[in-house]
Amino acid sequence: MLSIVMHRSFWLEQALAGSVDDPNPLRGTVTSDVAIVGGGFVGLWTALMIKRQDPDVDVCVVEADVCGGGASGRCGGFVMTWWPKIVSLTTLLGADEALRLVRASEAAIDEIENFCSERAPEAEFRRGGWLWTATTGAQLGAWMKWSLVPRPWRPVPSADWIPERSGAARGRHSTSPE
Numbered sequence: 001m002l003s004i005v006m007h008r009s010f011w012l013e014q015a016l017a018g019s020v021d022d023p024n025p026l027r028g029t030v031t032s033d034v035a036i037v038g039g040g041f042v043g044l045w046t047a048l049m050i051k052r053q054d055p056d057v058d059v060c061v062v063e064a065d066v067c068g069g070g071a072s073g074r075c076g077g078f079v080m081t082w083w084p085k086i087v088s089l090t091t092l093l094g095a096d097e098a099l100r101l102v103r104a105s106e107a108a109i110d111e112i113e114n115f116c117s118e119r120a121p122e123a124e125f126r127r128g129g130w131l132w133t134a135t136t137g138a139q140l141g142a143w144m145k146w147s148l149v150p151r152p153w154r155p156v157p158s159a160d161w162i163p164e165r166s167g168a169a170r171g172r173h174s175t176s177p178e
């Protein structure tokens with residue numbers, strides 16, 4: 001437990017400042033319809049979805065640290081689709097399955113957006129778009145893999161969109177991998 005706490009993220013440390021350890025840790029035997037081990041994004045979202053489907057189901061989330069104490073409390077807060085993974089997914093699973101998974105990741109973002117607007121506006125969810133950029137020479141051209149993706153699938157931004165999103169009026173950019 002100590003090693004987990006020592007590696008807590010800066011922002012989780014801030015969020016938890018002044019709070020005291022749970023005075024009632026789980027002891028003994030607890031019975032529930034569903035037990036979920038781990039209160040990260042996956043565990044908590046699973047619990048929410050079960051309760052949404054059937055509020056009468058008794059769900060227990062068991063967390064060794066604090067909810068969000070793992071990777072979920074360290075992430076950068078970017079909610080992204082799997083479009084950047086499309087080439088690897090296609091190589092591993094074939095084009096149809098890759099596209100299905102990418103579309104599912106888009107649907108997941110819609111769900112998160114709906115959830116935040118209904119239940120958690122303080123999360124300040126907003127769609128900012130994303131750019132595939134290079135900050136070192138070694139990263140230049142990483143996006144050329146897009147040429148393996150069938151053209152109709154590619155979400156290609158217009159040239160006007162790039163300076164608007166990046167804040168850079170000038171610079172080398174391309175809207176086409178070819």
Ligand SMILES: Cc1cc2nc3c(=O)[nH]c(=O)nc-3n(C[C@H](O)[C@H](O)[C@H](O)COP(=O)(O)OP(=O)(O)OC[C@H]3O[C@@H](n4cnc5c(N)ncnc54)[C@H](O)[C@@H]3O)c2cc1C
Nearest residue numbers: 038039040041042062063064070071072074075076077078
């Ligand atoms: C630095 C960093 C930045 C990231 N940035 C992003 C980003 O910008 N966008 C993005 O989409 N993803 C990002 N990720 C990835 C994302 O954070 C993870 O994929 C996601 O949080 C995983 O959630 P999880 O619920 O599976 O795991 P976790 O959040 O790790 O939750 C697992 C929980 O289980 C608990 N646990 C483990 N074992 C037990 C046990 N035996 N009993 C009880 N509890 C247990 C742990 O304490 C933990 O709280 C980032 C990850 C890191 C590390």
